Amino acid sequence: MGRPGQNFIRNLPLQRKLMLIIMVCxxxxxxxxSIFFVAREAKVLYRAQQEDLTSLADMIGRNAASALVFxxxxxxxxxxxxxxxxxxxxxxxxxxxxxxxxxxxxxxxTGGALLPLERLPxxxxxxxxxxxxxRIARDAGQNSVLSGYACLVKPIHxxxxxxxxxxxxxxxxxxxxxxxxxxLGTLLFMAAAFAAAYFFSARLQQMISxxxxxxxxxxxxxxxxxxxxxxxxxxxxxxxGLLYDGFNEMLCEIEERNQILRxxxxxxxxxxxxxxxxxxxxxxxxxxxxxxxxFHAERTRQAVTVIFxxxxxxxxxxxxxxxxxxxxxxxxxxxxxATVVRSCDTVARLGGDEFTVxxxxxxxxxxxxIVARKLNALFAAPFHLGESEIYVTASIGVTLFPSDGKSVDxxxxxxxxxxxxxxxxxxxxxxxxxxxxxxxxxxxxTLLSDLRLALEREEFILHYQPKVDLLSGKVTSVEALVRWxxxxxxxxxxxxxxxxxxxxxxxxxxTGWVMRTACTxxxxxxxxxxxxxxxxxxxxxxFQRQDVKQAVFSVLGATGLPANLLEIELTxxxxxxxxxxxxxxxxxxxDMGVTISVDDFGTGYSSLSYLHRFPxxxxxxxxxxxxxxxxxxxxxAIVTAIIAMAKSLNMQIVAEGVETVDQLxxxxxxxxxxxxxxxxxxxxxxxxxxxxxxxxNHLDQHNRxxxxxxxxxxxxxx
Amino acid sequence: xxxxxxxxxxxxAGSFGSSSAPLAVCSVGRGPFAQAxxxxxxxxxxxxxxxxxxxxxxxxxxxxxxLVVSGIEKRYLAGVLDQAxxxxxxxxxxxxxxxxxxxxxxxxxxxxxxxFEINVKAAQQSRFKISSQxxxxxxxxxxxx
Numbered sequence: 001m002g003r004p005g006q007n008f009i010r011n012l013p014l015q016r017k018l019m020l021i022i023m024v025c026x027x028x029x030x031x032x033x034s035i036f037f038v039a040r041e042a043k044v045l046y047r048a049q050q051e052d053l054t055s056l057a058d059m060i061g062r063n064a065a066s067a068l069v070f071x072x073x074x075x076x077x078x079x080x081x082x083x084x085x086x087x088x089x090x091x092x093x094x095x096x097x098x099x100x101x102x103x104x105x106x107x108x109x110t111g112g113a114l115l116p117l118e119r120l121p122x123x124x125x126x127x128x129x130x131x132x133x134x135r136i137a138r139d140a141g142q143n144s145v146l147s148g149y150a151c152l153v154k155p156i157h158x159x160x161x162x163x164x165x166x167x168x169x170x171x172x173x174x175x176x177x178x179x180x181x182x183x184l185g186t187l188l189f190m191a192a193a194f195a196a197a198y199f200f201s202a203r204l205q206q207m208i209s210x211x212x213x214x215x216x217x218x219x220x221x222x223x224x225x226x227x228x229x230x231x232x233x234x235x236x237x238x239x240x241g242l243l244y245d246g247f248n249e250m251l252c253e254i255e256e257r258n259q260i261l262r263x264x265x266x267x268x269x270x271x272x273x274x275x276x277x278x279x280x281x282x283x284x285x286x287x288x289x290x291x292x293x294x295f296h297a298e299r300t301r302q303a304v305t306v307i308f309x310x311x312x313x314x315x316x317x318x319x320x321x322x323x324x325x326x327x328x329x330x331x332x333x334x335x336x337x338a339t340v341v342r343s344c345d346t347v348a349r350l351g352g353d354e355f356t357v358x359x360x361x362x363x364x365x366x367x368x369x370i371v372a373r374k375l376n377a378l379f380a381a382p383f384h385l386g387e388s389e390i391y392v393t394a395s396i397g398v399t400l401f402p403s404d405g406k407s408v409d410x411x412x413x414x415x416x417x418x419x420x421x422x423x424x425x426x427x428x429x430x431x432x433x434x435x436x437x438x439x440x441x442x443x444x445x446t447l448l449s450d451l452r453l454a455l456e457r458e459e460f461i462l463h464y465q466p467k468v469d470l471l472s473g474k475v476t477s478v479e480a481l482v483r484w485x486x487x488x489x490x491x492x493x494x495x496x497x498x499x500x501x502x503x504x505x506x507x508x509x510x511t512g513w514v515m516r517t518a519c520t521x522x523x524x525x526x527x528x529x530x531x532x533x534x535x536x537x538x539x540x541x542x543f544q545r546q547d548v549k550q551a552v553f554s555v556l557g558a559t560g561l562p563a564n565l566l567e568i569e570l571t572x573x574x575x576x577x578x579x580x581x582x583x584x585x586x587x588x589x590x591d592m593g594v595t596i597s598v599d600d601f602g603t604g605y606s607s608l609s610y611l612h613r614f615p616x617x618x619x620x621x622x623x624x625x626x627x628x629x630x631x632x633x634x635x636x637a638i639v640t641a642i643i644a645m646a647k648s649l650n651m652q653i654v655a656e657g658v659e660t661v662d663q664l665x666x667x668x669x670x671x672x673x674x675x676x677x678x679x680x681x682x683x684x685x686x687x688x689x690x691x692x693x694x695x696x697n698h699l700d701q702h703n704r705x706x707x708x709x710x711x712x713x714x715x716x717x718x
Numbered sequence: 719x720x721x722x723x724x725x726x727x728x729x730x731a732g733s734f735g736s737s738s739a740p741l742a743v744c745s746v747g748r749g750p751f752a753q754a755x756x757x758x759x760x761x762x763x764x765x766x767x768x769x770x771x772x773x774x775x776x777x778x779x780x781x782x783x784x785l786v787v788s789g790i791e792k793r794y795l796a797g798v799l800d801q802a803x804x805x806x807x808x809x810x811x812x813x814x815x816x817x818x819x820x821x822x823x824x825x826x827x828x829x830x831x832x833x834f835e836i837n838v839k840a841a842q843q844s845r846f847k848i849s850s851q852x853x854x855x856x857x858x859x860x861x862x863x
Contacts, residue, residue, distance in 0.1 A: 070719070071832075159764055
């Protein structure tokens with residue numbers, strides 16, 4: 001670092017610094033000007049004094065010349081005499097050419113100064129006088145201030161001939177007094193000017209310092225209050241104004257960024273605690289709130305109900321109408337749910353189509369039931385999703401704190417179990433949790449682990465159900481239906497385990513096994529001269545995986561079954577999802593000779609206008625329509641419509657679940673092509689079904705016996 | 719003495735042909751005063767070089783600007799002065815009572831020093847102007863005294 005004073009100046013407040021600069025400049029200028037002025041004045045005064053003395057010496061010289069020439073000291077003395085009147089003259093001498101003190105005048109009071117010629121006697125030797133004169137001449141003008149007197153030595157000429165010398169000593173008191181006065185005046189002027197400069201600089205520096213200090217104050221205020229909306233008011237358009245602009249721009253920027261930051265924080269908060277789709281609290285927030293509610297309820301000994309809501313067939317909606325519509329449905333459901341609960345209650349979306357609700361201060365189970373019923377009622381009205389209008393139901397599981405669980409996890413798990421129970425009880429209902437349900441749920445878990453082993457242990461078997469032509473009464477094809485020969489539970493129908501295989505992903509392997517087995521069987525029949533087509537159900541899962549074609553290829557290749565003896569059955573929802581791929585692959589399969597059927601037609605949400613775009617051979621009318629056809633005119637109308645439409649699209653019509661001769665006759669009358677159901681045969685093993693591969697009319701047979709072998713027990717296994 | 723004195727005297731207009739015309743100093747008589755002029759021969763007075771000339775008593779001091787009278791008998795003095803008066807010549811002498819006798823400047827010894835006696839009237843009659851510097855050192859003589 002530099003000198004110590006440098007830091008001091010550097011750290012001086014701005015106002016002081018500015019004033020210091022102004023004052024230093026002012027002071028230096030004033031000082032220089034004053035010194036110049038005083039020096040000039042001194043010079044003028046000195047010159048005036050010297051001129052004064054010179055003229056005096058001239059006069060004396062001129063008057064004393066004749067006296068010198070004619071050696072008349074008295075006359076010379078007379079000449080000098082008038083000087084006595086002049087108080088400033090201390091002494092005057094006339095020295096002759098040959099060095100004699102010719103005339104002398106001495107003032108009475110020399111002011112204490114010792115004059116060089118004063119000591120000399122009048123009759124001093126000429127050499128001493130000459131030397132003294134020379135010395136005086138040398139020193140003249142040099143020491144007038146120091147010695148207190150001024151000297152002037154002037155030679156006397158007569159007709160350009162040197163005849164003597166005049167020496168005058170004069171007091172410098174007047175000169176010094178004048179000079180002193182000048183200096184004093186200058187100092188006074190300097191002081192006044194300095195004071196004025198101080199006064200003006202104190203005001204002028206504010207032009208610079210005030211806006212800067214104001215800016216500083218604003219900055220302090222902003223930094224103290226963190227209020228970035230504050231703006232500094234620009235005082236001018238100079239560099240300081242630019243500084244203000246820059247400062248304000250920076251504040252603006254900070255404010256904007258702050259705002260963005262806050263928005264992002266809020267957004268993150270929202271993301272962390274809320275479901276972005278429905279804007280309902282998410283799992284995290286729900287757990288948190290429920291935990292608090294439980295804590296509170298425990299202290300106040302109040303009941304809390306935790307309700308689990310799962311939409312029925314949501315997957316189908318997603319698959320058939322698209323995920324966008326599925327999302328719209330979820331949003332609409334969320335909106336409806338929010339209308340039921342009180343402000344102290346919480347509705348949350350745990351994920352997928354699972355919603356949860358908890359309600360505090362529930363006195364008893366009756367009140368919880370009221371809530372559940374209200375929730376159920378929400379699904380009575382159709383949902384308007386874009387252009388579609390659909391009915392969606394929900395299965396609801398209800399638990400109560402503290403009886404059904406003490407913790408959040410326990411309550412939710414039990415509510416989930418209750419919901420599953422509700423779903424298995426026909427859907428669109430609510431169920432209270434019961435401890436027995438837990439056993440059922442654990443059964444499900446056991447079943448899942450059994451399922452994984454079932455393929456290895458070859459516990460699956462295929463049953464076949466024939467489809468019969470209504471006109472000829474002959475078997476056209478058989479549908480391969482999978483059964484699980486469970487070692488403990490016995491023979492299980494697909495509805496007991498297909499959902500599980502789909503959830504666990506085992507469906508791929510299972511379907512592969514089914515196709516292989518069915519095709520091998522069909523090939524065997526073919527080789528035995530029984531050319532009958534075998535139909536295999538494909539899960540929508542396959543169409544998601546986009547490996548349908550490969551699967552079919554490899555099976556046909558492996559078994560050597562002609563393609564025209566294979567039929568693919570798929571549901572409406574499988575048809576509608578990923579329709580571009582589905583349409584293409586189905587077209588390729590059809591070109592190979594494979595028959596394409598749509599299973600359970602009428603239950604999905606397929607748009608009929610779509611249908612003609614797919615390469616479909618056959619529509620299979622869902623069993624529920626056939627079942628209710630005789631009782632409900634609406635269902636009858638649907639069946640009629642489907643048949644009419646299929647005919648106009650050149651599709652085969654198969655009626656599923658035909659159990660009675662009445663149904664058979666009615667369908668026949670409508671122009672249905674084929675039937676499938678207990679009226680002909682329930683699903684049976686390969687050996688049994690082979691008995692149907694004859695030329696006889698299987699319908700006649702049933703017509704005769706009238707009542708089919710269909711029974712409730714067999715029906716449940718379909 | 720005469721040399722220096724000449725510097726304080728103004729000759730009437732037209733006495734000199736030019737500003738550098740010689741100042742003719744003539745001497746009459748054989749007095750020591752006349753002898754003392756010799757060393758000043760050739761020197762200039764107010765631009766005029768000195769020209770020394772000896773005159774005998776009775777000679778007309780024509781062309782003389784200054785006439786030094788020294789060591790002549792008293793009986794010739796009147797004649798010399800008379801001649802000089804006609805020719806407008808400044809007369810200087812160390813003869814006693816010279817000024818009182820009608821001469822213009824007389825030199826007298828007084829307390830060991832040479833002093834002047836100036837007959838102002840005589841000088842004025844011959845239209846000479848004698849400087850006050852000289853007059854203040856001199857004793858003014860009137861002929862009637």
